[in-house]
Amino acid sequence: MANELTLPPSSDPRWTSVATGKIHRPWSNLAMKIMMSRITRETARDASTANVQKCAAEIFAFFQKNLKIASDDLAAILA
C-alpha cells in the first residue's frame, strides 16, 4: 500500500487538521498514537498558528520518514 499512496505536500491543510485533532482516526502505528497524543495536547494548550504549523510539520515529517510502516495511517488521513 505504501507505494500507491502519495504524500500530500507539507502545505496541505490536512496536516494542520490532524495537528488540531479535527482529523482524528483510530491510528494503528504505535509512534503515531504516542506522537498524536502529545501533539493534540500541545495544540489544545497553544492553538496559535505558529504552534499548529510546527506540529503539522512534525506530522508531515513523520510520514515522510515512516511511509513504509505508517501507510495505514496515511491512508486513513487521505480517506
Place this chain on the structure above:
Amino acid sequence: MSKTGMHTLSEVSQMISDGRILMLAGDEDLLSKLPAGKWIGGTSVNFIADQGGTTDRDRIFVTDLTDRTDKVEIRAYDADTINKLGADYPANGFAAIIVPGMSGIHASFAKDVQSYDGIFNSPLIGWIAGVHLSEIGKRAPKSFAGNGVPLSDKAAVMHVTLPEDLHATVDIINLFSQGTGDAIVFDKDGFESDGDCHIAGKPVSLARYVAERGIDTKLPLVANYNGAMINVSIQSVDQDAGKVQFYAPVFNGVEYRFAEPVNDYAATFAKNLQGQKIGDVAFSCNCILNYAYAELEGKKTGTLVGPITFGEVAYMLLNQTLAYLTIQRAA
C-alpha cells in the same frame, strides 16, 4: 545463523571478535570484560530465556542482529546531547537505546523524549538498564557503547541501517488496561505527585486517595494514548508527606486510571500472544515489575525472550509492558 539467547562471556567475546552486531544484557562484571566491537549493552541479571524467567550473573543475554543488518553506528549521548538523537537516525532502519537506570539521563530522557526533534521519525526501541533488586542503591545500572567501559550517565545507542527490502516496526504488549475507577489528571509533569491532583474533577491528594480506597499499588496508572495503553507504575506512597513517587513521569493533561488487575500474567500473556500476528520478533524486553509481581522466574512469556529491565523504551519510557521490535520484508 542468529545467536540470540543466553551465552557465556567467552562465547560473546568470540561473537564480537567475529564482527557480529549485538545488543547485550548482563551483569556489569561480565559486560565490562568484553572487547570493543559492534555492540551496545546494559546491566541486568534477570532475563526471560528459552526455558523461562531466570536470574543469571554468569551469562549474557544476546540479541543478534547481524543477519538482517547493513551497517550500524554506535554513539553515546549525555543529558546535553540526547535531544539530538533523532538527527542521527538511519534513513531506513531503527535505533536501539539503553539508558542507565536511576541516572540523570534516565530522568531527563523519560520526561522530555516525546519532544525531541524528529524522535518519531524512525522506530526507537530499547530499555532502561537495571541491577538485581537486592542491589538497588548499592550498585548503579550501566550502559555500554561498543566497548567494556561502563557508563553510568550516558545512553548507548545503536543506529541500525537495514537493507532496502526490510523495515522495522516497534510495538508493545501491555496486559493492563484502564479500570473503571476515577479519572486522575496531574497539574504538572514529573516522577512525583506531591500535592493535589484532580481525581474525578476534584483536587485530591493521590497519596490519601490510594490509602482511603485501599488501592493495590502493584497496579499501574494507565493512560490511553489513542488506543495504546501506557502505564506509569507506582514506586512508593508516603502518607505522612502526602507524596507518591512513580517509575515513569506522569504528564499534565493526560487522563490516568488505575489498571484492572491481571490474573496469572504468564498464562494471560501467552493467550494474548496467540491472538496476535506480531511477525518476526528481533528483540523484546519486559519489565522487572512484571517479573517480580507476576513471579515470572521459571515462567515463559509465550515465545518471546529478552532482558528484564527497569523500564522499556518504545518511543517513550514505559512501565510494566513488553516492548518488541519486528523486522519484516517490505510488502
